Amino acid sequence: MNVFYEEDGSFKVATIQDEQPASLQVEDTRGKRSKIKAANVLLKFDKVGLDDFFKAAQSEAAxxxxxxxxxxxxxxxxxxxxxxxxxxxxxxx
Known part of the structure; x- marks a missing residue:
């Protein structure tokens, strides 16, 4: 399962490694692991790859x-x- 989330004013995508009620452990496309607040997650998805999703989101935002x-x-x-x-x-x- 993947997530689209906001962190420090930027939008990011990552793969969920572990999920708790208040936070998620995620890994981005570069392999960097982060702990994020569940409240910062805007969307969970699993049908599209991280890079494809982010490129489509940037295109729509433009x-x-x-x-x-x-x-x-x-x-x-x-x-x-x-x-x-x-x-x-x-x-x-």
């Missing part, structure tokens, strides 16, 4: 209209208007 996304999020949330737009831009990069 097509996202950040301004439209921000405007829609602000219109439906009471917290987001207080966050800087640069957070969304960093996520897309």
């Amino acid at each position: 097509d996202v209209d950040v301004t439209l996304l921000w405007d829609a999020a602000v219109a439906t949330s009471s917290i987001l208007p207080r966050l800087p737009l640069s957070i969304l831009v960093k996520i897309q990069a």
